[in-house]
Amino acid sequence: MAYSEKVLEHYEHPKNVGTLDKSKTNVGTGLVGAPECGDVMRLQIEVDPATQTIIDAKFKTFGCGSAIASASLATEWLKGRSLDDAATLDNMDIVEEPSCLL
């Protein structure tokens, strides 16, 4: 299956690449590895404590195109969401995102 244009766009121009200040108490950091290819990804969110809403999301990875594209997409999606809402996001949502067949 070919990658959709949207995926390619996220791969070529990934959004939200970078680092949030992890010393801040309202920044959460998650790390996940893909041991088969020796890759690691970090995804961070910054939360507004008053509204329990994600105000910023950043990621960094050294991996393959699909890892970059899906992380870019996920961070876009997370921004502006409430923590409760964000917690329901799982990897199938990324896969099933309309016009985003990975």
Added chain:
Amino acid sequence: MNYFEFYELPVSFILDAQEVKRKFLERSKKYHPDFFVNEEAQQQSEMLELSTFNTRAYHALSDFDRRMQYILEMKNQVSEGERYELSPDFLMEMMDINEGLMELKAQHDSAKIETLRKQVRGLFDDLYQEVSSIVEAYREEVSTESDLKKIKDYYYRKKYLLRIQQSLDTFAAHS
């Protein structure tokens, strides 16, 4: 039949390279399709299959990392699509090194590359030190599941280092 049986060797992470090569060459001769041109089609295809098997066996067993992968697969320790989780501390360390690499990619710095290279060499050694006794003493009937699990963890962590080393080599080639 597995590759170790094919070469009449014990299942071991440590093999004598010369001996593996000798087994490969012996079987290359023995099963070479050229020696069977006058035989029946069925035997010809059998010999061709054995030749192919021999090539695959040599590829898998002649290199330490590939041999480790083969044994771990044989023992159902690693499988495709498995989401094996490494310790967060280790991932953090790899993240830091990879970030350092990205900076070097943007701005070439020979001294920093050399420092990183040394660090990575040290990590390779430390990593192997942790499992060397288990790896070297491995015996199919004696070693435990927990021994294999430790080797599996080593195998995956080493992949990170190999990838970093590859990037460093690429840098060196471009400098």
